[in-house]
Every structure is written in structure tokens, then in C-alpha cells.
Amino acid sequence: MKRVFGLFEGVFDGLYLTSALGLGLYLLVSGGGIARCLGGIMALVLVGGDAFHLIPRMAVIAGRDEEKLRPALGRGKQITSISMTVFYLLLWQLGLSLFSPKPAMGLSYLAYGLAALRIFLCLLPQNGWQKRYPPLSWGILRNIPFFLLGLLVSALFYMNRAAVSGLSLMWLAILLSFAFYLPVVLWANKNPKVGMFMLPKTCVYLWMLASFLSL
Numbered sequence: 268m269k270r271v272f273g274l275f276e277g278v279f280d281g282l283y284l285t286s287a288l289g290l291g292l293y294l295l296v297s298g299g300g301i302a303r304c305l306g307g308i309m310a311l312v313l314v315g316g317d318a319f320h321l322i323p324r325m326a327v328i329a330g331r332d333e334e335k336l337r338p339a340l341g342r343g344k345q346i347t348s349i350s351m352t353v354f355y356l357l358l359w360q361l362g363l364s365l366f367s368p369k370p371a372m373g374l375s376y377l378a379y380g381l382a383a384l385r386i387f388l389c390l391l392p393q394n395g396w397q398k399r400y401p402p403l404s405w406g407i408l409r410n411i412p413f414f415l416l417g418l419l420v421s422a423l424f425y426m427n428r429a430a431v432s433g434l435s436l437m438w439l440a441i442l443l444s445f446a447f448y449l450p451v452v453l454w455a456n457k458n459p460k461v462g463m464f465m466l467p468k469t470c471v472y473l474w475m476l477a478s479f480l481s482l
Contacts, residue, residue, distance in 0.1 A: 273328045274328070277324075277329065279466060280324065280325055280469075281325065283317075283469050283473065284317065284318055284321060286473060287310055287313060287317075287476055288310075288314050290476045290479075290480075291307045291308075291309075291476070292307070292311075294310060294479055294480070294482075295307035295311075300482070301364065302361060302365055303479065303482040305360065305361050305364070306361065306482055309354055309357045309476075309479070310476045310479070312350055312353050313351070313354045313476070315350060316346050316347045316350020317347050317350070319339075319342065319343035319346040319347060320340065320343030320344050320347045321343070323336045323339040323340045324340065327340070338397050340397075341396035342396065342397070344396055345389055345390075345394070345396045348413075349386050349389050352382050352385045352386055352389075352413060352416070353382070355416050355417060355441075356379065356382045358420050358437075358441075358475075359375070362420065362424055362427065363375065363423075365427070365431055365434070365482075366427040366430050368423065368426070378416060378419055378420070381412040381413075381416040384412040385409060385412040385413045385416065388405075388409035389409055394409065400456050401456070406456075410452050414449075417441055417444070418445075420441055421441040421442050422438070424437040424441065431482070433478055433480070433481020433482065434478055434481065436478075437475065440474055440478070441475075443467075443468075444468050444471045444472065447465070447467050447471065448464070448465075448468055451464050451465055
């Protein structure tokens, strides 16, 4: 059963990377204005960051020595954490360009401040990225500003959910992505099966990227 799930995970990760890359490139070359182009950039940021973790992960599933790939897996998690932060910051900017909310300047300072704090915390060596079981306390600490950033972006899209029909449920997608991510942060070290929540989280990200086709 473990082998079967591993193969499923490897195929799933490969399909996700190729689908997200295809969506990003299509959004960039298909025209449609700055907002659509920004959506394409967001897709490439997301898939580019995730690739640093998922490709080594797929190599482990294929039979490579996990301990030898531990540094690559750890560095990949760090890069993915940073790229997800940039993704939500770009999503915030996309919302501002589409909705022009007022007042927005103060909230933008908050969004950028939370993103900067999250990235700074991700860069600190105390995270122990390359350890098999990184410290939970740092996993929680670095995700606090990330969760707050996600709530802020979700609130922006919720308050303007009627402005762009194709993005009317973006706020829900954001909340779902964090709902699937939170158990992994809190309990994956104790119970690796909790990591399965990353699969529906990834599906939510594909839903978010596909929503940009409406721009």
C-alpha cells in the first residue's frame, strides 16, 4: 500500500508541475492585459518554487537514497516556503489592480511587512530545514505571518467577490489552501500520513491558477 501511494504521489506531483507550468505559460502568451500576465507570473513563481522540493521528492519515490537527498529536500522546502509567500503577495497586488480598494496603502504596508517577516524567518538557520524532523516551534513561528497574510488576501477577495465573476470564489480557495496546510504544519512530524493533506492543497492551487483564465 505504501508503495502504491508513493507511485500515486509521484505521478500526481509530476502532473501538477506540468499543469501549473502549462497554465503559467499560456497566461503569459495568450494576451488579455496586465492582470492576466500577472496571473501567469504567479503561476511560474509557484511552480518554480515547488519544483525545488517536488523534484527531489519524486527522486526519493523513484528509489533514490532519501538521506543523500536530504539537503536538496530541505533546501527545496525553504525555497517553496519563500515562493508561496511571493505568490500571495502577487495575489494581493492582483487584487489591488482589479478592485482598487480604498484605503489600500496602509493595508499594503501590512501585507508587505508580513511577507518580509515570513521570508526573514524562513532564512534563519534555526528552522533546521535539512533535518529529518525540523523543530515544530519554528514551523509554527514562520507560518504565523504567512497565515495572517493569507487572511488579509482572502478578505480582500471576499469583500470584492462580485467584481470579477471568475474570481468570486478566490477567497474560499485561499482559506481552503490554509485549512489543508495547517494540519501538515502542526502534526506531520508526528504522523507522516497527515502530509496527505498537501494533495488537496495542491488541487486548490491548480483551481486558483485556472481561475486566472477568466481575466
